[in-house]
Amino acid sequence: MRNIVGLLFIAIALAVPPVTARAVIPDGASSPSVAFYYGNDAPLELLDQFDWVAIEAANLAPKQRERLERHGTQAFAYVSVGELDAWRPQPSHLPDSVLLEDNPHWNSRVADLTSDEWQRYLLEERIQPLWNDGYRGLFLDTLDSYRLFAPEGRAAWRQQQALVELIGEIRQRFPDMKLLVNRGFEVLDRIHGDIVGIAAESLYRRWNPATGIYGSVPDTDSQWLHDHLSRARDEYGLPTIAIDYVPAADRELARRTAERIAAEGFIPWVSVAQLNQVGVGLIEPVPRRILMLYDKASTEAGELANTNAHRYLAMPLEYMGYAAEYHDVNAALPDDVLNGRYAGIVSWFDGPIPHGQRYADWLLEQMRNGLRVVILGDPGIPLNGALGNHMGLIEGSEQRQLRIADHDDMLGFEGMPSHPAPYQHGYQTTRADIIRHLTLEAPGGRSLSPVLSGPWGGIATWPWILQQAGEAQQRWILDPFAFLETALALPEIPVPDPTTENGARYWMTQIDGDAFVSRADFPGSHFTGELMLTEVLQRYRVPTTVSVIEGEFGPHSLHPHLRSQLEPLARRIFELPWVEIANHTFSHPFQWEKLDEGDLAGQGETQAGFNYNLPIPGYAFSLEREIAGATAYINDHLAPPDKSVSVVLWSGNALPPEEALAHAERIGLRNMNGGNTHITDSFPTLTRVSPMLRPQGDYLQVYAPQTNENIYTNHMRGPLWGYRRVIETYRLTDRPRRLKPIDIYYHFYSAASPAALKALQQVYDYVSTQETLPVYTSTWSDVASQWYDLGIARRLDGGWQIRAATQLRTLRLPPALGWPDLAASRGVAGVRDTDTGRYVALSGAGDSLLQLSPHPPETPHLRLANGRISRWERHDAKRLSLRLAAEQVSLHIALAGMEGCDIDAPGARQQQQGDQVILSYAGSHSDRIEVSCDD
Template sequence: MVHRFGLVIALICGWLLPAPIHAQTDTRPAPQADIQPAPQAEHVPVPRTVIALVEGGSDFRLRDTRSHVMATMPLEQLGLVVEYYRADRPLPDLTGRPDVRGVFTWLAATSRPGAERLLTWYERAVDLGKKLVVFGELGVSADPETGPLPRRRINRLMEHLGVHMGEGYASYTAGTAYRVRDRNIWGFEHTPPLPPPFSEYTIVDPRVTSHLTLESTGPEPVHGDLIVTGPNGGFVAPFFAAEMDPPSNIRRWLVDPFAFFRLAFATDDLPKPDTTTLAGRRIYYGHVDGDGWRSISEVKIDDEPASAARVLLERVVERFPDLPVTIAPIAAELDPDWVDDTEARRVTRAFFELPHVEAGSHTYSHPFRWAFFEHYDRAVEQEIVRRNGTDHDIHAGYARLADEQDAAGVDETKLDIGKYSLPRAFFAEPFDLQLEIDGSLDRIAEVGGQSVKVVQWSGDTSPFEAALAATREAGVPNINGGDTRFDSDYRSYGFVAPIGIPVGAERQIYASMSNENTYTDLWTGRFFAYRHVLQTIRNTGLPIRVKPINLYYHSYAAEKLASTNALLQVHESMRGREIAPVTTSHFARIAGGFYTTRLIPLGPRRWRVEERGALQTLRFDRATRTAVDFAASSGVLGARPAHGSLYVALDPEVAAPVVALTDRGHPLDPDPAPHPYLFDSRWPAYALTVDGDAATVSARGFGALSMTWIVPRTGTWRVRVSQDGDTVWSETVEIDGDRRLSIAPGDAAEATAEARIRIERIGD
């Protein structure tokens, strides 16, 4: 049982990171002086970057590391951007890196080649004033070639965190006494019946707080201050952060990562760029991958068999014009030279004629295993298809491949493509990355009559760097991967993915929630089960809002009656919710803005927001008595308190807004302001202008317009909504003490068309 605490996620996944891991290509142990030069900052932003050290190895996959799978999401929720480095490669010079808030390490090995180099790097980091947060081992106990490192030197580093590492070790913990147990930190998702074995750690700095102190019994008691935070960072002893057992699909936090990281990285002074909320409401978006486009559904139309795509169109998408959805066909199925299907093209055009449907691309040939195509060999693909394909394969191209040059003699090691039988779904032509991205955008736009706005990754959703670069160069964002679930089968924040992942110098944006494939046991049964996404929606919204709402599925979800009913159920549940519906490409750009946002301090509780892209919300936590100082701010549409936080809405028309905070008298009091400000809106708002105590704003969105404003004083107020210069709705209302003004013109304002809303006081 004890060993289960030590099981770690296999550190396997090759997609190396922005400049950091991307630059780490030398497999030799790096010499002490082998340090990458640091970029010089033009400004001094609030530091948001956390340098995360991860284990390396020949089978390294960043996507599977504990730091990425478990720790990155809570760090991002606190507004921090994680920059990963392999501990066995050159490490960054943190001199001249004012953007770096601290270092996070969650290593498994106690010793390694180059241990002295790593210890020296830790020492430099803390000398530069960077916080150090350690889960488990520092990884510097010894070097296999040179032997153990001086224990006193390692202890100097630990004492910087406020704890001294002793010689004692409690291997048997029955009867162990809890001397300190902070229930706000320890026992978050699970408390082990017996504490894990622990080494001796003792607090030596009075500024440090112990959140868990154990005392073993026996003739030689062992004292363990095992979870500590202080001014220089924090420490969680080995086996006390989380339980992880990949074969058993176990991930669960023992420590509360949100509370712990908040203290260890001191994030209370950090405005949090927020990707969950827009104009005071939780973001909603939906997207569909085109798998199964031409499959025949159990659900008939006019008592006749119909394709899954047509059933999806007529039974689901047309029924919910208030919910935007991005439909991403596979381009090969729309190309007569690959798949000659007139009906598939007709349905595509019908989708894209709907105003609430955005065009996406699910690539051209639908790669299953993206790594296979990074160093593509047509002969190897031909041999895989020869062995695993059939001449009645529904995916066009088998016969063509059979006519090509014989592929005998290929390297057998290249034929392993993991769980997939074929490298991609369609293989009529050799793989061409330009065709896969640019070609798919052109083909889908040509057939559908609408430009394509986003690429939705196929297969294992693990694109290589050049594929991501191709989407950026094509001018469209990308999305998919992550597989976030938080439900009765996946009962942990450990299954909630980060916003995205760096891949070389590029970045992949993850879908916010998993699709129906994981709910239906890879489409083998439980076809009703996608309805359980509602649990994930609930659990990622309360008590902490960590994700927007995302309905994500494949077109084959309309193959079965049970799965089609599940789609209808989850879509119907969106009605009546307070949401801000946006397109998938819009969300992907919001997510990208999280990583680029810079917060420039202008004085106490005042910041200028730069380079935020499409991100339009800042969140301030522990803010029940905090309000926006609108008189000292600019480019702020409004603010809304929720869940103990304050969500501040920024004006997309203002490139560098300024946000200033002040104190709120009572937690339920509205923010003081000299003019009306936005409390919440279904339609994203922009271009706010203020004239005395009147305000005018533009908005555009999906469904019926509804918004709430806070006006500066009571009295008689008039609201006017206009479109194309004509007033479509007007109302005069009396505002009482709560100063809330609600706008709900029903269908008077046309959805997806710009509306201009004016609010003005006309009497006492």
């Protein structure tokens, strides 16, 4: 963006006065939230929270623009009207006479707007391709660049007349194109009917391109711009946007400046001069991504799932509401301003990394820009020189026996060594603002700190992260929740919670297709599927996702002779109303990463003695066949007419490559499986709790919340009753923190023995006693996937905006934030306070507004339900209408705040309990429920 008037500013200090009250947000009906972002890699999960976004179209793929629009964001493609940027393809047909002046500050050339060639270039080579690509909004910049060669008089008037004609021609050729302009005050009286808004830079804070210095705007210049913006707003009714600039690290100044602009009745956008930072506007999106760095070259098979960062850090971050975005430190590092885009950077390396100096320079730049960094394990680089000086650290090591001189509650989370190992690496501090969470002392009084935090982030070195006694026995020394929260200075936010809905914990059930061809160890030698049908599926009529493996018994399989017996059995199972159909692939890959397209089946051997996939005669491995082909077989031969495959349940080690996830998404399948959550009373450590998601390129793999019975039974070698210990896992992933929903996850071989079948029934019986909301795995896969990108933004009035929350419908509210103000909120259905969290229920309608109060709500609201909201309408504080529907179970609803209220709930049995009304239905759906209360 160019500000020609700004080139003449003189840098002087003008402090922005502190804001002591909340800013007055401009009228929402005419004031969209607006962002300007020209960075190389657009953070869609943040930008799609705005109503309008001006972007550089060259940096945005068509599917990214489509995503913005799906979330209700109008994209405005940047078009420089008065200048030709050097980095763009240079039109060979433009004569030199068209470009009259250089603008060295922006490496561009200023054009003659009266030139037919220039106008033809803009219309045909810049705007027409944008129209063809689907853009229906343009941000027209550099409208006043002509002042560099025609500052006033007749020459300036001719340029202005050409500008008016150009805008009129754009509107005539592209009638649906919305135009947002930067300045153009001289012609506003002639173009105001053709534009939807006007922006201008440097109302209070500016950047001087000649000096590269940020500063305040002189009073006279500020007043001049204020008057022009006021005129555009008041006389023409246009949304008026003030774009101010502050250093990347000074986020508080950006917020104060945005509040000051908003208090004047203008729409703010405060960012860095290059506009490659997610700044502050009428809303400030909460960065929910953590840039997680790992060294792919030193990772086993280069697999993300094998990294310490993924195995141990992703889960605590997910609980706190933050998603890991993984990046190989050996690849090109992001070069835009990351403060405002990420909540922090986290690394966990096992040793030195290549290209260390490049990484050190980049890391220092991010710290200087105000982004916090957490370093666990080996930093990968020496923390010395300019980087060490910035962090206030001096590296050191000690080979003599040390003693623990002091530590705080950051250590000893699950265990604590009584004596440090002789060799230790740590740091001495050079500043008072560094907190030493652990201090080790050597003979003679010399001390080192291997765990500390400061204004730049935090560091924790080996062996003070995990206490290990072999691969299978380890526990946290460091409190990962407290350390990450402290080191990253994570703010209190409403946390998107994928474990709970309407106050109840999710419950899903899934069966992998393994052993559907096997006979059970019962009298009569029934197939396992027969016993599973009669003893489990018909007994526990809850939403259940059932899969089969085509390669076990299909027409081209290991056992085609069983097809006549097993296909009818599969049809009987899939016809059950509470069964959702899934695909467990064609050849059941055991190790996905070892298989390439065209590999013959049955080649190679895993550590457990299995082939890489089932040895199906003549089969050459194909991802298309594994996913789309097996899905077509099930749909064509096994599924009833009113059903089709909804989910792919990954097989084997459940590490599908990105291409497999792409195949599943292309044919509309959700995905599930993977992870290894199996914390028990014998090993009550959170190191056994896996994350929820495994990002792979542009796709997400959704892990199963708990692992299957194979782990609890020692691969079915005994004890065969071992799966009942999953009940311990359910409890330990619920308290003291609800980390996971409930997943009853097993195979058909659980019906192969009396002990295994009995254990499975015990698991069902236990879960049936819990307060749950039963869902299909496809439903929860949607919840988990939406969690990754869900947008939350602070509003300048103190409220919270939640955009596109259609599947994920719960926010866990930290007690410090208070309670939902239901009357002032929108799309907020209720709240339930439990010992695992304060869960705020959203309606699922999409965009929501959460306003907060220090007091619990007294108006009628939803407290608990085992179904999902299908309709929610709060007419006022005393009246509401709602409908709910459960998945295949009888619906139960608890409404609170009902004292003095009447309720009309056809078909429900009602029970009053204090200020609550309990509604119970024989079926799974409610009719319209009406609540009205006395004044």
